[in-house]
Amino acid sequence: MPDLEYIAHYPEYLKDQIRHLVQVEKLGAYLLSKYPTTHNLTSDKALYAYVMEIRTEFLRKSEPITKVLYDGRINDINDALGLHRVTIKNHGGRLRSKSEIRVATLFKNTPESFLKMICVHELAHLKEREHNKAFYALCEKMEPSYHQLEFDVRLYLTHLDLFGKLY
Template structure:
């Protein structure tokens, strides 16, 4: 079985199903049937509005976001789908935090469900810094289908790596 980079840590049963989809050339059909179109948040302004809308809906008391953007260097540098960063600065006698969310540029042309999964994941880091039980409970609160979407997003990345772009 060849290495499935984005599916490391998944059970052998899932990995063999993915290998079978690849061998039978059915991964494209699976993804296109389940996710027929790309999202409409391709500009950074629209992405920011989308992310802040989800933040207001689910995390009303969380820190404001200073920046939300697509970042072309994420995949290469961090091997990450998205990244939540914060920097603390002293202003007078107060400590101010600046929060940013960066999403891999490969998701600029991806299904909305996958973008939402990544945004939910990064927003959850505003409340929970570590990937613990509370973190994943918060993710599932914001997106009940979180775990399936995470798997499908990894399948999408596998498709990009092995076959190429899903959408023209």
């Protein structure tokens, strides 16, 4: 039985259910039944507009975002599916900061819910740098089913590792 590294910290009863789905090769069918379609936000421009829409609704007073893009160099091997980076430069005696969000290109062809979960996660880092209670409360405020989506993304990554692309 393969190691289920993406869900290793979940309770044993959940891991047993996932192991069963993997053994009978029904994990993909399970995911497709919950998330049958993919989004059409495949360009960086569309991704930027999507993220800015979420930011405008929930984080108006947060620091500005200068760039949002898909990044092919991000992969789950580095334990990252998205990155939030702030750079501060001294420009003529004044400090200027730039904030950017990068999303792994694997989310170009996934359900919108998966993309939203990653975007919400990275946007939450604008206010909360650490993964603490306040961080996850903010994620849930922006996406009420955040924790379920995070679990389902982990299942999708497990499927990718074991069986290849689903979408």
